[in-house]
Amino acid sequence: MVCPVTKIISAIKQPTRKQRELLQREELIMDTAQAMVYEHGYGHLSMDRVAEATEYSKGTIYNHFSSKEDLVCSLCCRSIKNLIDIFERAYQYEGSTRERYSAIGIGYSLYNQLHAMDAQNIQTVKNNAVREKVSEEKLVEMESLEHNINKIAQSIVQEAIDCGDLDKKHQDNVGTIVFGCWSMHYGAMLLDQSDMPLNKLGFSPVVNMLWENSNIYLDGYQWQPLSKDTDSKKLFNEISSALFDDEIALLKQSS
Amino acid sequence: MVCPVTKIISAIKQPTRKQRELLQREELIMDTAQAMVYEHGYGHLSMDRVAEATEYSKGTIYNHFSSKEDLVCSLCCRSIKNLIDIFERAYQYEGSTRERYSAIGIGYSLYNQLHAMDAQNIQTVKNNAVREKVSEEKLVEMESLEHNINKIAQSIVQEAIDCGDLDKKHQDNVGTIVFGCWSMHYGAMLLDQSDMPLNKLGFSPVVNMLWENSNIYLDGYQWQPLSKDTDSKKLFNEISSALFDDEIALLKQSS
DNA sequence: GAATAATATGACGAAACGTCAAAAAATGTC
DNA sequence: GACATTTTTTGACGTTTCGTCATATTATTC
Structure with missing residues (x-):
């Protein structure tokens, strides 16, 4: 239920390189998800597909967003x-x-x-x-x-x-x-x-x-x-x- | 995608015994589904559970409602x-x-x-x-x-x-x-x-x-x-x- | 450069959907 | 009432998707 990455990111003041990368990836995931919804509708949005499209593994996606719903809420x-x-x-x-x-x-x-x-x-x-x-x-x-x-x-x-x-x-x-x-x-x-x-x-x-x-x-x-x-x-x-x-x-x- | 039973029911004027039974069962399914949503929220509504609760098989439920969404729409x-x-x-x-x-x-x-x-x-x-x-x-x-x-x-x-x-x-x-x-x-x-x-x-x-x-x-x-x-x-x-x-x-x- | 910590991976189990061949019930015919 | 035919029911099955977690990989520290 907890998102390790999100927790780290939210406490940032002056982001380090690492943190910038995480933030950037989070953006990428969100952009990908949004594009998916825009192009094929909400029903077509799945975590597996997001993982594949972003070329990260599902686990990594889940490190950023604790659930599919969490991802949509972020959008x-x-x-x-x-x-x-x-x-x-x-x-x-x-x-x-x-x-x-x-x-x-x-x-x-x-x-x-x-x-x-x-x-x-x-x-x-x-x-x-x-x-x-x-x-x-x-x-x-x-x-x-x-x-x-x-x-x-x-x-x-x-x-x-x-x-x-x-x-x-x-x-x-x-x-x-x-x-x-x-x-x-x-x-x-x-x-x-x-x-x-x-x-x-x-x-x-x-x-x-x-x-x-x-x-x-x-x-x-x-x-x-x-x-x-x-x-x-x-x-x-x-x-x-x-x-x-x-x-x-x-x-x-x-x- | 088509619901055989629904199609039959919708064309009824003077329902026969058989048709009354179908209508009655449809009511039962809907009541069961509604109770399920009321008691445990929409997330807890599943076709399997409805089938079990009504003591009909899943196939029969699907004869009445072509999908879970169709059932909710009926509600x-x-x-x-x-x-x-x-x-x-x-x-x-x-x-x-x-x-x-x-x-x-x-x-x-x-x-x-x-x-x-x-x-x-x-x-x-x-x-x-x-x-x-x-x-x-x-x-x-x-x-x-x-x-x-x-x-x-x-x-x-x-x-x-x-x-x-x-x-x-x-x-x-x-x-x-x-x-x-x-x-x-x-x-x-x-x-x-x-x-x-x-x-x-x-x-x-x-x-x-x-x-x-x-x-x-x-x-x-x-x-x-x-x-x-x-x-x-x-x-x-x-x-x-x-x-x-x-x-x-x-x-x-x-x- | 080795030890340790952090992160990423994808195989896995669980839940739910919807389908369909086979079984059971109902109906019709003689 | 016995048999044939149609209708209805059943639940096992294939598929998708979710979210987890042990293991592998990468990064960091000393």
């Missing part, structure tokens, strides 16, 4: 780190609190469209039968990452309250507001996944519905400036191109 | 049928369109709290790796059920528009509105599932957040009467006890 952690990066970019956006919060939602949609498999991995790990087999350490890591990403969203809501864009009466509802958007986006992403056929060029129709719905929702909280007093279509495009130009390009290219 | 279909029943009760509720629509949400929350494992099964089947192994027929059945349940929600929205509770300008957004609530509830349910520790007596805190959020959301659509002009806490209790008294009792009892 999730990497995805969440990518999401954190996106959330941070949204946080830095020069605009109203409302716009910055919306930017998070757009970034989230974008990421999930670009990396549908990542979303699928996260969904896989959320499943209790899978979760059970993930090592304690890795679960802790994931929870910590999820906590951090949540924090970013919460701070924007808090700032909105502080500057008056959101009424002070919502002070105790910061969690609820974030939870609302989170669940809506999370649910939409998962529902979208089952209906894969609808992937047209650019954003999927689900993204548009989601954008409308989140605006309605935030208007419901009277978060200023209201979307009904704004050109929300235009805002969507502005935010997309200001923050996520590279991703948009990729999206257009891949369709 | 999902049963859950969705239960949900349809709940949605229909909500549809019949004597109250404003807004209240009836809210009743759906409450029923959904309730069902998922009472049958957390059902929700987990649905989540499992949504996963592509699992979905791939479900027989075509079963997938069609599930999609049809999902379509029906969606229809119930959509008709309430439509009625709201027709009677003026919802502005006519939303005529083209019926799908979007239902999708919004659906994704929010679906996402909330899944997020709730990962945080199992928070199951206090009665409704989980997530249900409260969800209730608040859906009200805000529907207020955003200006769906009359607005929750901010109503005692929404009271409404929640009224709907719960009017429609879901039995379920509430079960919920209190199980905590």
Whole structure:
């Protein structure tokens, strides 16, 4: 159940050559696994295949990841780190609190469209039968990452309250507001996944519905400036191109 | 890949003795599988164990369900049928369109709290790796059920528009509105599932957040009467006890 | 350069899936 | 009721994959 290598790696400050090699190999294993999932689906991912593809033995793979599920969870952690990066970019956006919060939602949609498999991995790990087999350490890591990403969203809501864009009466509802958007986006992403056929060029129709719905929702909280007093279509495009130009390009290219 | 027995059963109008026996056995298998998941988790469900517990051979089980995933999907279909029943009760509720629509949400929350494992099964089947192994027929059945349940929600929205509770300008957004609530509830349910520790007596805190959020959301659509002009806490209790008294009792009892 | 510690390997046992030839039961025919 | 034919059931079998562990290999220390 314990991963000797992981334990060593996690305690690193200034990595030695040896440790760099281990880290590098860990990356290689993860990249290989990810490619496998991307190309042939989750069902085709097996430890034996990963071992063969990386040209290491199975035992070595197990030195890095205590189980197949642990490996998938590691992929999730990497995805969440990518999401954190996106959330941070949204946080830095020069605009109203409302716009910055919306930017998070757009970034989230974008990421999930670009990396549908990542979303699928996260969904896989959320499943209790899978979760059970993930090592304690890795679960802790994931929870910590999820906590951090949540924090970013919460701070924007808090700032909105502080500057008056959101009424002070919502002070105790910061969690609820974030939870609302989170669940809506999370649910939409998962529902979208089952209906894969609808992937047209650019954003999927689900993204548009989601954008409308989140605006309605935030208007419901009277978060200023209201979307009904704004050109929300235009805002969507502005935010997309200001923050996520590279991703948009990729999206257009891949369709 | 084909299930001989299922094929026979599905074409039944007036079941003969033989067919009744097959149906009955199918129920037995499903009940056994469900109990297994409930008691020891999804990971403990195996076809061999089901065969042993039902005292039929594995081959016979496979005559009914073409794969383990097919069996789980059948459990999902049963859950969705239960949900349809709940949605229909909500549809019949004597109250404003807004209240009836809210009743759906409450029923959904309730069902998922009472049958957390059902929700987990649905989540499992949504996963592509699992979905791939479900027989075509079963997938069609599930999609049809999902379509029906969606229809119930959509008709309430439509009625709201027709009677003026919802502005006519939303005529083209019926799908979007239902999708919004659906994704929010679906996402909330899944997020709730990962945080199992928070199951206090009665409704989980997530249900409260969800209730608040859906009200805000529907207020955003200006769906009359607005929750901010109503005692929404009271409404929640009224709907719960009017429609879901039995379920509430079960919920209190199980905590 | 030898002794010791760390790491890598792949053969192995266990668990589970799904199949299929043969056995058993049910049904039909005379 | 006896025999033939069809349907259904059975469980042994082949296959895949998991995760382990004794052994082999490599690295490090003295």
